[in-house]
Amino acid sequence: MPRAQPVEIHERAIDNLRYIRRTIERAGSFTAVPGAGGVVMGSIALLAAWIAGPETGARWLAVWIAAAIAAVAVGAAAAALKSRRAGLPLFSGPGRKFLAGFAPAMLAGALLTAVLFRAGQAVLLPGLWMLLYGAGVVSGGFTSVRVVPFMGACFMAAGAAALLTTVTEPDIILAATFGGLHIVFGFVIAVKYGG
Amino acid sequence: MAGRSNTARREAVRSTEAAAPSAQKLDRLVHERLRLGILSALSVNQALTFNDLKRLLETTDGNLSVHARKLEEAGYISCTKSFEGRVPRTEYRLTAAGRRALDRYLDHMEALIQAMRER
Numbered sequence: 532m533p534r535a536q537p538v539e540i541h542e543r544a545i546d547n548l549r550y551i552r553r554t555i556e557r558a559g560s561f562t563a564v565p566g567a568g569g570v571v572m573g574s575i576a577l578l579a580a581w582i583a584g585p586e587t588g589a590r591w592l593a594v595w596i597a598a599a600i601a602a603v604a605v606g607a608a609a610a611a612l613k614s615r616r617a618g619l620p621l622f623s624g625p626g627r628k629f630l631a632g633f634a635p636a637m638l639a640g641a642l643l644t645a646v647l648f649r650a651g652q653a654v655l656l657p658g659l660w661m662l663l664y665g666a667g668v669v670s671g672g673f674t675s676v677r678v679v680p681f682m683g684a685c686f687m688a689a690g691a692a693a694l695l696t697t698v699t700e701p702d703i704i705l706a707a708t709f710g711g712l713h714i715v716f717g718f719v720i721a722v723k724y725g726g
Numbered sequence: 727m728a729g730r731s732n733t734a735r736r737e738a739v740r741s742t743e744a745a746a747p748s749a750q751k752l753d754r755l756v757h758e759r760l761r762l763g764i765l766s767a768l769s770v771n772q773a774l775t776f777n778d779l780k781r782l783l784e785t786t787d788g789n790l791s792v793h794a795r796k797l798e799e800a801g802y803i804s805c806t807k808s809f810e811g812r813v814p815r816t817e818y819r820l821t822a823a824g825r826r827a828l829d830r831y832l833d834h835m836e837a838l839i840q841a842m843r844e845r
Contacts, residue, residue: 541842544835550759551766551832558767558774558782724772 564629564672564679566724568609569717572602573710580706587653587701592644595660595705602709632671636663655694657701661708662690676724682716755800756831760785760793765828768803768820776816794818802827 579598583591610626640663647655665686672679689708698704756762763783768774774782780790797803802824806817820828 539842541839544838547757547762548832548835548839551762554763554766554783555770558770 564675564720564724565606565609565613566717566719566721568606568613569713569720571605571609571717573713573715573717575602575605576709576713577706580702580710583702585700585702587656591701592648592653592656595656598709629671629675632673633667636667636670639663640667654698654701657698657705658690658693660690660705661686661693664709665690676720678716678719678723682712685712685716752834753827753831755796755802756827758793760789761797762831764790764794764797764818765802765820765824768818769825769828773806773817773819776818779818797824800827 575598579594583594583598640660643659643663644656647653647659665683665688668683668686669680670683672683686708689704689712693704756765760783764779767779767782771778776787776790776794779794780787783790794803794805798805798818800823801821804819804821806819808815808817
């Protein structure tokens, strides 16, 4: 019977460090989702709703696109800051998993926004944005702390309700969801999971 | 061929022996795989429940319970038991001593790797 080769102690040390890193990445899924960043993103949405108003024209769309870009930048910066505090690279396990789940829904949303706006169906956009954003958050946050996919589910429910009913005041609906939900859940995440 | 293999084995033994004094200083309590996992997971979370840890470390109730108790007895983690409605809830947190022990262990592992690279 062949004798097993002895494992050198430094190889065991490397293996242990890898194990620690993997465990931290899996356990630290919350680091990908910034609570404080969510509160700022919600505030941006409230400001956008106030500036854009209820008329779903080109100016309205431009304001919301600008708000989305600003919110994504704030979210990414807050996530980077949170990851750095936890001593993890932003695109380590949790960050990469969140992005992989989140990005497809956002790309679909961008494409459908252009198509529906050109077809004169801008009134459907608030519902579509909420539904797809929620789907992205549920999918991206699936391995995260429970509050993250729950927030996504709330967005999906609001989006579905908006698509199934006639939206007369899109500014109020968008302010309540992208503003209100982000602020409430952002606060919960910041208090309960730090940062 | 066999001679080369024996030489490699002798080298491995020599390097293990050279590192032996360092290895003896290892915190055996932290060195065990599951306990290392518990400390690592708690180091990036304010608190984790028993079920969170069980899911994360893919282990059994009994195994987790035994190793968590050893860490608790050493003062490396603290345990709070409560009820959520009628369901019992066990929550673990890393103590300052536990964080120091994990940091020491990480330093130790890095020092071992560094020593081998400089060889």
